[in-house]
Amino acid sequence: MKGHIGGARLREIAAARAARSGTLRVTVGGMEEVLHRVFPVLDHGFVRVVDYMGDDGAVVQAARVSYGRGTRHTRDDRALIRYLMRHAHTTPFEMCELKLHVKLPIFVARQWIRHRTASVNEYSGRYSVLDREFYVPDPSVLGVQDPRNRQGRGAALPPGKARRVVEMLRRDAAACYGHYERLIGAGAGTGASGAEYQLARELARINLHLNFYTQWYWKTDLHNLLRFLELRTAPGAQHEIAEYARVICGITEKWVPFTWEAFRDYRLDAVRLSRLEVAVVRRLLAGSDPREALQGLSGREIRELEYALGIDLSRFA
Numbered sequence: 001m002k003g004h005i006g007g008a009r010l011r012e013i014a015a016a017r018a019a020r021s022g023t024l025r026v027t028v029g030g031m032e033e034v035l036h037r038v039f040p041v042l043d044h045g046f047v048r049v050v051d052y053m054g055d056d057g058a059v060v061q062a063a064r065v066s067y068g069r070g071t072r073h074t075r076d077d078r079a080l081i082r083y084l085m086r087h088a089h090t091t092p093f094e095m096c097e098l099k100l101h102v103k104l105p106i107f108v109a110r111q112w113i114r115h116r117t118a119s120v121n122e123y124s125g126r127y128s129v130l131d132r133e134f135y136v137p138d139p140s141v142l143g144v145q146d147p148r149n150r151q152g153r154g155a156a157l158p159p160g161k162a163r164r165v166v167e168m169l170r171r172d173a174a175a176c177y178g179h180y181e182r183l184i185g186a187g188a189g190t191g192a193s194g195a196e197y198q199l200a201r202e203l204a205r206i207n208l209h210l211n212f213y214t215q216w217y218w219k220t221d222l223h224n225l226l227r228f229l230e231l232r233t234a235p236g237a238q239h240e241i242a243e244y245a246r247v248i249c250g251i252t253e254k255w256v257p258f259t260w261e262a263f264r265d266y267r268l269d270a271v272r273l274s275r276l277e278v279a280v281v282r283r284l285l286a287g288s289d290p291r292e293a294l295q296g297l298s299g300r301e302i303r304e305l306e307y308a309l310g311i312d313l314s315r316f317a
Contacts, residue, residue, distance in 0.1 A: 005038065005046070013038065013048070028055045030254030039247045042240060044133040044213055045103045047247045054096030056081060056258040059222070062092040078258045085262035093223035096256065100218045100248070105135040107210035108241050115228045118220035125205040125214075129184065134173040135211040139166050141239050148300070152236055173209055180207050222256065226263050233268065235307070271308040280305065280313075291316050 005013070013036050031052050039047045060077045063084055084092055104112065113120065123130075139162035143153030157165065183197050183204035220228070229252065231237065232245035253260040273281065279293035294302060294316055306313055 025053075026055050026057060028052070028255055030257075031251075034251060034254060039251075041103075041243050041247055042105070042135055044135065045105070045108075045244070046101075047244060047251070048101040049098070049251060050101050050217065051099040052097065052255060054222070056256045058095045059084070059092045059256070059259060062095040063089070078261075081258045082262045082265070085259070085266045090223045093226065093259065094221040096222035097219060098222070098225055098252075098255065101215070102218055102244065103213055103215045104244060105211050105240065106208075106214050108135075108238075108244065109214050109216070110210070111238065111241050112218075112244075115220075115224065115231075117224040117227075118218055120216050120218050122216040123214050126202040129201065130180070130205060130208065130212060130214075132177050133213045134170075134177070134209065135213065135240070136166055136170050136173070137240075139163055142166070149236060152238070169211065173211060176207055176209055177212075180204055183207065222252075222259065225252065226259075226267070229263075230267055273305075273308075274301075277301070277305050281309070284311075289316065 031049065035049050035052075037048065041047055056077060060080055063080060083089075102112075109122070139159065140156070142157045142162045142165055144155055144157060146152040146154035148154075156162070183199040184201055185198045225248070229245050229249055232241050233249065237245070249260075276293050276296045280290040280297075283290035283293060290313070294313065297305070302313055
């Protein structure tokens with residue numbers, strides 16, 4: 001297990017996995033198997049399912065505003081869920097909820113928290129001493145600033161430079177944590193000179209980098225979870241948060257397989273076209289010149305259309 005979990009938390013997880021209780025609520029076999037299981041992410045992070053509510057049937061039930069499944073068949077449930085997803089009827093998907101325990105670098109958490117339609121309770125550095133764990137990227141994922149996308153990385157760094165960057169990040173983080181220990185008066189190397197500070201934890205933590213790990217409980221409904229996954233698995237998503245999103249995708253597929261299938265078909269792997277993009281496609285299908293429609297698109301829109309359709313439009317430039 002890559003993600004570090006303290007002994008007390010491991011015992012808590014083991015007890016939760018061993019506990020059994022009768023229930024009248026809906027359960028999902030796939031989710032019961034992964035409940036309280038730790039899925040490692042990055043070098044020290046993880047995702048753990050703490051609880052869930054509802055299933056595909058809860059989506060269907062809410063859409064029909066009924067008290068039970070009645071005489072409907074499974075194929076009818078699947079068809080209805082696909083209809084809801086296809087036509088963006090989102091409220092029924094809000095009837096299901098998922099609670100996760102996540103350990104993640106602070107800079108990833110700051111991206112993640114932009115999804116404001118969730119309940120979050122984060123580990124507090126005011127009350128507790130933060131772990132000596134920080135994210136150091138694998139050299140293979142280091143890239144230069146993308147010249148076109150201001151918030152993304154472009155071509156990979158040469159191997160020699162990548163190794164030096166990794167060492168610099170590791171050295172800086174280790175030094176900062178050493179200072180953090182001195183400030184709060186903790187650690188084997190503190191000594192009398194360090195213990196004299198006894199700085200409040202809420203102040204000592206400001207010395208730490210964004211690559212240090214935090215933890216939180218994150219609870220959201222299925223509709224907003226799917227929106228999170230759609231954005232954070234997109235081609236332009238940052239690698240680190242996408243790694244978490246991919247793990248959660250696997251969990252979601254086990255939880256609501258019909259919903260996941262519809263989400264994948266109509267949103268995750270689908271293509272949404274603007275009016276001008278539709279005009280380009282129509283002209284291409286008709287064998288006519290699309291230059292007039294292309295003139296209304298920006299360079300980035302044209303590149304995205306090429307990527308979505310798997311075609312080269314440069315001959316019409």
